[in-house]
Amino acid sequence: MKIKFSRPKSLIDVETHYCAGCGHGILNILTAKVVDELGIRDKTIGVAPVGCAVLAYKYWNFDVCEAAHGRALAVATGIKRCHPDKVIFTYQGDGDLASIGMAETVHAANRGEKITCVFVNNACYGMTGGQMAPTTIVGQKTTTTPLGRSPESGEGWPIKMAELLSGLKGVSYSVRTAVFNPQKVMQTYQYIKKAFINQIEGKGFSLVEVLSPCPAAWRKTPLDSMKWIEDEMVKYFPLGVIKRE
Amino acid sequence: MQKTNKKKLMSGNEAIAEAGISAGCRFYAGYPITPQNELIAYMAQNMVKRGGVFIQAESEIAAINMVLGAAAAGVRAMTSSSGPGVSLKQEGISYLAGCELPALIVNVMRAGPGLGDISSSQSDYFQATRGGGHGDYFTPVLAPWSVEEAVKLVMLGFDIADYYRNPVLILADAIIGQMMEPVGNFDKSQFRKKKESKNWALTGAKGRPANSIKSLYLKEGVLEQHNKKLKKKWDKIRKNEQRFFVSDIADVDYLIVAYGSQARISLEAIKMLRKNNIKVGLFRPISLWPFPGKGLRKIAEKVKKILVVEQSLGQMVEDVKLNLPNKEVYFLGRAGGGVPSAGEIIKYINNKLI
Amino acid sequence: MSKGKNNIKLSVFELRIKKDWCKGCQLCLVSCPQKYLELSSNLNKKGVNFIQGKEKNNCIGCGFCFFMCPEGCIEIYQK
Numbered sequence: 001m002k003i004k005f006s007r008p009k010s011l012i013d014v015e016t017h018y019c020a021g022c023g024h025g026i027l028n029i030l031t032a033k034v035v036d037e038l039g040i041r042d043k044t045i046g047v048a049p050v051g052c053a054v055l056a057y058k059y060w061n062f063d064v065c066e067a068a069h070g071r072a073l074a075v076a077t078g079i080k081r082c083h084p085d086k087v088i089f090t091y092q093g094d095g096d097l098a099s100i101g102m103a104e105t106v107h108a109a110n111r112g113e114k115i116t117c118v119f120v121n122n123a124c125y126g127m128t129g130g131q132m133a134p135t136t137i138v139g140q141k142t143t144t145t146p147l148g149r150s151p152e153s154g155e156g157w158p159i160k161m162a163e164l165l166s167g168l169k170g171v172s173y174s175v176r177t178a179v180f181n182p183q184k185v186m187q188t189y190q191y192i193k194k195a196f197i198n199q200i201e202g203k204g205f206s207l208v209e210v211l212s213p214c215p216a217a218w219r220k221t222p223l224d225s226m227k228w229i230e231d232e233m234v235k236y237f238p239l240g241v242i243k244r245e
Numbered sequence: 246m247q248k249t250n251k252k253k254l255m256s257g258n259e260a261i262a263e264a265g266i267s268a269g270c271r272f273y274a275g276y277p278i279t280p281q282n283e284l285i286a287y288m289a290q291n292m293v294k295r296g297g298v299f300i301q302a303e304s305e306i307a308a309i310n311m312v313l314g315a316a317a318a319g320v321r322a323m324t325s326s327s328g329p330g331v332s333l334k335q336e337g338i339s340y341l342a343g344c345e346l347p348a349l350i351v352n353v354m355r356a357g358p359g360l361g362d363i364s365s366s367q368s369d370y371f372q373a374t375r376g377g378g379h380g381d382y383f384t385p386v387l388a389p390w391s392v393e394e395a396v397k398l399v400m401l402g403f404d405i406a407d408y409y410r411n412p413v414l415i416l417a418d419a420i421i422g423q424m425m426e427p428v429g430n431f432d433k434s435q436f437r438k439k440k441e442s443k444n445w446a447l448t449g450a451k452g453r454p455a456n457s458i459k460s461l462y463l464k465e466g467v468l469e470q471h472n473k474k475l476k477k478k479w480d481k482i483r484k485n486e487q488r489f490f491v492s493d494i495a496d497v498d499y500l501i502v503a504y505g506s507q508a509r510i511s512l513e514a515i516k517m518l519r520k521n522n523i524k525v526g527l528f529r530p531i532s533l534w535p536f537p538g539k540g541l542r543k544i545a546e547k548v549k550k551i552l553v554v555e556q557s558l559g560q561m562v563e564d565v566k567l568n569l570p571n572k573e574v575y576f577l578g579r580a581g582g583g584v585p586s587a588g589e590i591i592k593y594i595n596n597k598l599i
Numbered sequence: 600m601s602k603g604k605n606n607i608k609l610s611v612f613e614l615r616i617k618k619d620w621c622k623g624c625q626l627c628l629v630s631c632p633q634k635y636l637e638l639s640s641n642l643n644k645k646g647v648n649f650i651q652g653k654e655k656n657n658c659i660g661c662g663f664c665f666f667m668c669p670e671g672c673i674e675i676y677q678k
């Protein structure tokens with residue numbers, strides 16, 4: 001019997017620590033699958049963030065560096081500049097990329113660092129129990145916005161990172177995608193692959209923003225979480241290619 | 246720099262930068278702050294020419310984390326700043342220590358707290374010698390008293406960092422950073438002849454299992470094991486890396502303990518005091534952590550009284566007192582950019598010690 | 600698809616599921632265009648009703664379940 005769909009070789013054969021229905025599981029696998037498909041396992045270096053994906057080094061079977069909260073793109077810059085022939089990617093959540101690490105994100109993008117950034121937007125701080133993130137949508141209840149996020153109360157509006165970064169000259173590729181159904185997951189796979197190819201071709205900064213479920217922090221079932229992305233998140237965070245050079 | 250017997254007049258900041266490049270540093274990321282701007286400018290002008298990477302980072306935090314990335318990639322990396330910037334770098338320094346990554350961090354101290362001012366100070370001693378960031382860790386700290394010694398200590402610092410896999414601090418004050426002195430010898434230090442193998446570095450998992458660099462240990466008891474392993478390393482550093490300099494201790498009644506530029510000023514005072522037959526000697530810690538307590542205790546045996554002189558309100562004096570609980574230890578210090586002069590030291594000794 | 604005896608379509612695909620890794624999220628179940636997957640009435644080591652193929656294998660090997668599974672516990676083989 002031949003294998004039609006199998007776990008990527010760039011993925012270690014272990015169970016994950018993620019909660020049931022977590023988007024990180026899907027995206028860890030997709031990233032590893034891209035690395036397999038491009039045949040770059042022996043020259044890929046991943047940078048893991050602080051957040052639920054901090055343990056990604058336990059799952060990816062290639063070199064991984066853990067970064068301090070928000071600093072993944074600074075760490076990745078250090079690695080990439082020292083090893084320009086290697087493929088460097090960061091894998092970051094919304095708190096990491098768009099809040100505490102906003103300066104690192106904007107400036108790495110603005111320098112046009114040849115780095116691929118997989119940005120997992122689950123509209124909350126998952127690991128710490130579901131607080132408001134910069135991408136929490138208006139009205140969304142979190143442990144720190146118990147009445148729902150309200151811009152009128154000074155809690156601000158959700159930040160659209162893919163659009164924000166697309167305005168920078170150093171960014172060559174900026175897309176937003178989601179994982180709420182198999183078609184979208186496959187498309188996400190294609191986007192991530194394209195973002196890696198961009199880097200290999202020496203193009204500038206590539207961002208793939210992925211709307212991803214956090215059932216535990218959202219207090220929803222995995223199925224309801226996917227539906228909430230499709231019905232609510234996408235309204236505010238439109239999907240598609242925002243910039244391609 | 247071309248090897249030559251000719252000496253060149255350089256500022257401490259420039260010499261530290263050149264020493265870094267000569268020591269094989271190939272990655273520098275920094276952020277402008279006075280009084281170390283000549284250092285970052287020298288790096289900008291020379292690092293790329295010599296095959297390295299120079300990045301002016303968006304912040305001190307980004308700079309230290311870029312250095313962490315470069316160190317993880319197996320490259321000799323450094324950054325530099327002054328007090329307010331080094332405070333921001335503490336996050337990264339803690340991660341470097343936790344991840345066991347070698348790097349060199351230069352602090353050309355200015356006066357604080359807060360924004361303070363840009364004049365010379367030694368008020369970051371506590372921050373430098375007590376880890377500085379969060380968690381249980383230490384970083385070796387080397388304090389030069391001349392431009393020439395700054396060069397040697399940068400080279401030694403890189404070797405110590407690589408050997409122990411730990412960040413190392415160069416603690417200079419604004420006087421050392423700004424003053425110009427002739428320097429010529431940029432030969433590498435002779436700390437260890439063997440180059441450390443960096444098989445732990447992230448270079449792509451070609452023909453080997455994947456490497457990971459991390460400081461997270463979640464499983465019960467595992468972090469404590471990691472802490473214990475780190476402690477063994479720091480115990481070894483405490484034992485092996487104490488460095489100090491002494492002067493005028495053959496016949497000595499009073500001992501001045503001072504480091505950095507303040508030690509030079511103190512030596513001036515000692516020379517003048519000796520002309521009046523007052524027997525004063527100098528003990529100058531070169532490594533501030535580990536504090537050279539062993540050497541100090543031995544020399545202090547034959548001394549009547551000790552005077553610690555600092556450009557601070559009293560920081561190193563605590564380490565001196567810890568090491569000499571049965572000695573009379575006096576302190577003369579000025580803060581806020583004040584520098585105790587040779588005259589003030591002489592006056593203090595005449596009035597208080599004798 | 601190949602036709603077996605009595606003209607019943609027999610799938611050439613076989614799902615292999617690491618049942619003890621399954622957390623029962625059902626993302627695969629709702630994605631399957633063939634409605635081939637179901638929750639077992641038994642519990643796995645986690646104490647979860649794990650996913651399994653129904654008795655009649657009508658899998659078309661589309662891979663939707665594979666892509667949706669956050670655990671990577673579904674693999675698809677072809678005869």
